[in-house]
Amino acid sequence: MEIAKELVLTLKQNNKSHVGYGLHKECEALVGHILQNMVRSQMPSLHAVMKNEEDSIRYREEGNQHFVMGDDLDAIECYTLSLAYANSDKLMAYAHANRSAALYRKQLYKECLIDIDAALSHGYPKEKQRNLKNRGDKAIAEIKKLLQSDSGDIDHQKDINKSYLCNNDIERSIRKSEDAERIDNDTIENSREIFKKQGRIAENYLYYAVKIPQGKPRYLEKEDFTKLTYGPSREAPAISDGVTVSFSERYGRHYVATREFKPGDIVSIEDPYAHVIYEERYYTHCHYCLSRSYNLIPCPECPIAQYCSENCRKLAWESCHEIECPILKLLKNLLNVDKDKIRMISKIIRLLIVVTENGTKIKELQRDMKVAESNSDNRTAGFTDTGILDSFSSRSALSLATNMTTRPLIGISAFACISALAVILLATQTKFFPKKYEIDDLEDISEFSELKFCASIMFRACVIMSSNCFSIQQEPGIVSGSGLYVAHSLYNHSCAPNTFRHFEGLTMITRALTPIYPGDQVFTSYGGVYAHMPRSERKQKILQDYFLDCDCTACKNNWPTYNEILRDHIGSISKDKKLVEKLRPFREKLLANMYDIEAVKAVLDILYKEVSQHPCEEILHAEQYLKSYYLAPKRC
Numbered sequence: 001m002e003i004a005k006e007l008v009l010t011l012k013q014n015n016k017s018h019v020g021y022g023l024h025k026e027c028e029a030l031v032g033h034i035l036q037n038m039v040r041s042q043m044p045s046l047h048a049v050m051k052n053e054e055d056s057i058r059y060r061e062e063g064n065q066h067f068v069m070g071d072d073l074d075a076i077e078c079y080t081l082s083l084a085y086a087n088s089d090k091l092m093a094y095a096h097a098n099r100s101a102a103l104y105r106k107q108l109y110k111e112c113l114i115d116i117d118a119a120l121s122h123g124y125p126k127e128k129q130r131n132l133k134n135r136g137d138k139a140i141a142e143i144k145k146l147l148q149s150d151s152g153d154i155d156h157q158k159d160i161n162k163s164y165l166c167n168n169d170i171e172r173s174i175r176k177s178e179d180a181e182r183i184d185n186d187t188i189e190n191s192r193e194i195f196k197k198q199g200r201i202a203e204n205y206l207y208y209a210v211k212i213p214q215g216k217p218r219y220l221e222k223e224d225f226t227k228l229t230y231g232p233s234r235e236a237p238a239i240s241d242g243v244t245v246s247f248s249e250r251y252g253r254h255y256v257a258t259r260e261f262k263p264g265d266i267v268s269i270e271d272p273y274a275h276v277i278y279e280e281r282y283y284t285h286c287h288y289c290l291s292r293s294y295n296l297i298p299c300p301e302c303p304i305a306q307y308c309s310e311n312c313r314k315l316a317w318e319s320c321h322e323i324e325c326p327i328l329k330l331l332k333n334l335l336n337v338d339k340d341k342i343r344m345i346s347k348i349i350r351l352l353i354v355v356t357e358n359g360t361k362i363k364e365l366q367r368d369m370k371v372a373e374s375n376s377d378n379r380t381a382g383f384t385d386t387g388i389l390d391s392f393s394s395r396s397a398l399s400l401a402t403n404m405t406t407r408p409l410i411g412i413s414a415f416a417c418i419s420a421l422a423v424i425l426l427a428t429q430t431k432f433f434p435k436k437y438e439i440d441d442l443e444d445i446s447e448f449s450e451l452k453f454c455a456s457i458m459f460r461a462c463v464i465m466s467s468n469c470f471s472i473q474q475e476p477g478i479v480s481g482s483g484l485y486v487a488h489s490l491y492n493h494s495c496a497p498n499t500f501r502h503f504e505g506l507t508m509i510t511r512a513l514t515p516i517y518p519g520d521q522v523f524t525s526y527g528g529v530y531a532h533m534p535r536s537e538r539k540q541k542i543l544q545d546y547f548l549d550c551d552c553t554a555c556k557n558n559w560p561t562y563n564e565i566l567r568d569h570i571g572s573i574s575k576d577k578k579l580v581e582k583l584r585p586f587r588e589k590l591l592a593n594m595y596d597i598e599a600v601k602a603v604l605d606i607l608y609k610e611v612s613q614h615p616c617e618e619i620l621h622a623e624q625y626l627k628s629y630y631l632a633p634k635r636c
């Protein structure tokens with residue numbers, strides 16, 4: 001262990017850079033040493049978790065108990081578990097059928113019909129089908145009722161039908177029907193024809209299932225969320241051209257505005273380079289797209305990964321799950337490894353899979369690392385050959401800040417051990433490397449340069465991901481997973497940020513919360529905003545998680561929390577009669593409709609021009625209105 005300590009110290013001392021590059025040799029020496037020790041010592045015994053009849057039945061019975069008690073959501077989750085563990089068609093049919101009952105009662109008619117269809121196609125016993133079909137008929141009747149109340153006249157109905165067909169859901173549901181032809185026509189009638197051809201019109205559950213439209217957030221009605229204010233920047237296309245990448249010793253890499261942004265303007269739009277679902281969402285959210293789903297379908301090989309659609313299941317298998325599947329089965333039963341470490345193992349394996357394109361580009365990555373390491377400029381570290389900080393390039397992703405100098409020794413050693421374990425699992429349990437090894441084959445690790453290289457990439461992934469990942473919240477307050485957003489990682493933290501973010505699927509959209517002027521640094525929040533967390537608490541959190549002693553305006557001036565501001569009317573403009581009068585028409589508009597976004601923007605514009613003291617009660621209110629326009633639960 002002494003040697004390991006030496007190596008960690010060397011790593012910390014040699015680290016001159018703010019970014020990830022420049023330490024590859026040291027990383028590989030450290031992880032290589034630990035890896036060598038690990039393969040020669042007793043490996044923990046590995047037990048894969050498997051699908052099995054006993055667990056499937058147990059979860060179904062648990063679901064039944066919840067159903068009887070009226071806890072439909074718990075029942076749905078238990079039936080999803082029952083389906084996940086089912087190892088026969090019969091068990092799958094039962095799980096789908098029982099789940100359809102809870103879905104029906106929860107008024108999730110679309111999901112109910114899809115499950116009824118699945119139960120039948122898995123051979124749900126003939127003698128029990130009557131109940132199931134009755135439920136199907138009732139669900140169809142409910143859908144018809146919904147559609148009728150939705151449509152005023154025939155033309156309107158036509159439009160609706162058209163838009164249903166544009167909906168991704170139709171594609172998902174159609175694909176669920178294994179023998180369905182792909183629908184590429186644009187009327188509902190055509191899909192009816194297809195089902196007719198298949199002789200399924202008597203059981204046209206899917207036909208009705210696809211008719212339910214998906215809820216859309218409010219802002220999508222008026223705005224194209226894919227458009228950055230001022231268009232994309234040349235250097236970092238995920239960021240607006242009104243912002244530039246800067247570097248300073250004090251702030252590291254960060255963003256500075258070169259043009260003005262108004263509240264609500266889009267500063268960056270980015271998809272994750274790599275992302276993972278959190279374990280606590282395994283049976284409520286899709287393992288691939290992370291969306292909430294009430295009728296998840298399982299990976300055929302493991303009881304861990306569930307998907308919202310056939311499409312996600314297929315894409316996941318091709319892009320990463322084929323490698324991850326055998327490992328996830330083992331991680332579930334890995335003794336003596338705590339939850340955080342297991343989460344980190346799944347994150348770094350995912351990142352390794354993405355940067356090496358499923359292990360096919362290891363050599364290319366090795367070559368590219370040399371090019372990347374040779375760039376000693378902090379500002380442009382990880383830029384591609386064409387001079388771009390690219391959200392989808394391995395070079396850019398591996399250039400993100402590591403905080404290596406400020407990390408405690410123990411943390412670095414733990415990451416090195418996790419990475420060594422992860423590479424052993426990949427080498428012995430999967431086909432990631434050209435050959436699947438036995439642990440005894442790896443006796444002398446110096447002979448396996450690819451393994452050592454991949455372990456060191458995963459070690460780097462540990463430090464990068466622990467400092468740069470953002471939680472993914474597709475619904476307010478529900479964190480479903482975590483993603484590495486390359487360009488977004490360059491935002492610095494403030495407890496009173498001038499931006500806020502929301503998600504459209506996995507896409508992270510960052511908008512100005514306050515007016516931002518040329519020369520201003522653009523901040524995000526890493527967690528812990530002054531309004532919701534007292535200073536001492538959030539400062540400690542930011543220090544612990546990001547090694548950052550926050551000196552933002554809110555921390556420096558010890559701003560009160562939201563509740564204190566409301567209670568004591570801090571910074572209130574209510575005594576300024578002229579200003580109150582000026583705001584009155586917008587206030588009235590907002591009282592009539594809290595989602596009148598133009599009124600919100602006008603209020604913020606006036607307040608920011610007139611108010612010099614911060615925080616200000618009314619500004620805080622108006623910012624809440626702005627956020628809720630983009631963050632409020634989706635509308636049906």
Ligand SMILES: [Zn+2]
Binds near residue numbers: 286288290291307308
């Ligand atoms: Zn999905």
Ligand SMILES: [Zn+2]
Binds near residue numbers: 299302303321325
């Ligand atoms: Zn699997």
Ligand SMILES: [Zn+2]
Binds near residue numbers: 496555
């Ligand atoms: Zn702060």
